[in-house]
Amino acid sequence: MLIQKFVLGPIDNNTYVVVSEESKKAFVIDPSFGSIDKLSEFLEKNSFTLEAILLTHSHWDHIADVKIIKDKFFIPIYIHKLDANSLENPGPIDFLPSLKVEGVKPDVLLENGKKIKIGDIDILVLHTPGHTPGGVCYLIEKEKTLFSGDTLFKGSFGRVDLPYSNPEDMINSLKKLSKLDSDTKVYPGHGSFTTIGEENWMKDSDKFI
Numbered sequence: 001m002l003i004q005k006f007v008l009g010p011i012d013n014n015t016y017v018v019v020s021e022e023s024k025k026a027f028v029i030d031p032s033f034g035s036i037d038k039l040s041e042f043l044e045k046n047s048f049t050l051e052a053i054l055l056t057h058s059h060w061d062h063i064a065d066v067k068i069i070k071d072k073f074f075i076p077i078y079i080h081k082l083d084a085n086s087l088e089n090p091g092p093i094d095f096l097p098s099l100k101v102e103g104v105k106p107d108v109l110l111e112n113g114k115k116i117k118i119g120d121i122d123i124l125v126l127h128t129p130g131h132t133p134g135g136v137c138y139l140i141e142k143e144k145t146l147f148s149g150d151t152l153f154k155g156s157f158g159r160v161d162l163p164y165s166n167p168e169d170m171i172n173s174l175k176k177l178s179k180l181d182s183d184t185k186v187y188p189g190h191g192s193f194t195t196i197g198e199e200n201w202m203k204d205s206d207k208f209i
């Protein structure tokens, strides 16, 4: 399994492309602004086929290029059912009114425990609300790899003071993630790579939130 990271957009989003090397099938997680160009170039250069768009949640910085990618590749969009509405109706970006994000209808509505297979990669959906009601992490158990969106960052967690955020849900979500194997690799929605073991504080997250 190959992971390509692009740092994109006005608030440095991590957009990940994950490739099953044997089948050359790929999926993109949280395509931010400018993903379409980076992605197209990367896929063409390596003869990879894009199979799906996986979203950790529906905030504008994570969904910016979803509509453009969908229109070009005609592939399914996956998002938790509780974040689907704001993917379809993203609304204006308050502090960057010149940037526009187009809404789009998702194809697959996720819930906790749902399994997705792309190429030979098995992905398990973990519902981790708190930052948004429909926030999810994507766990690839065989590779001990977690894409944590804006739930878990290196040394930190996603904002819980936003509309629809819920601090108590965030505490429960972080405690849930703390139970994963400590050598699980974590690829967050912003900032640096980390591991579950390095983020030991999650067990006592109620003291910080």
Ligand SMILES: [Zn+2]
Binding pocket: 057, 059, 131, 150, 158
């Ligand atoms: Zn967010």
Ligand SMILES: [Zn+2]
Binding pocket: 013, 059, 061, 062, 150, 189, 190
């Ligand atoms: Zn974000």
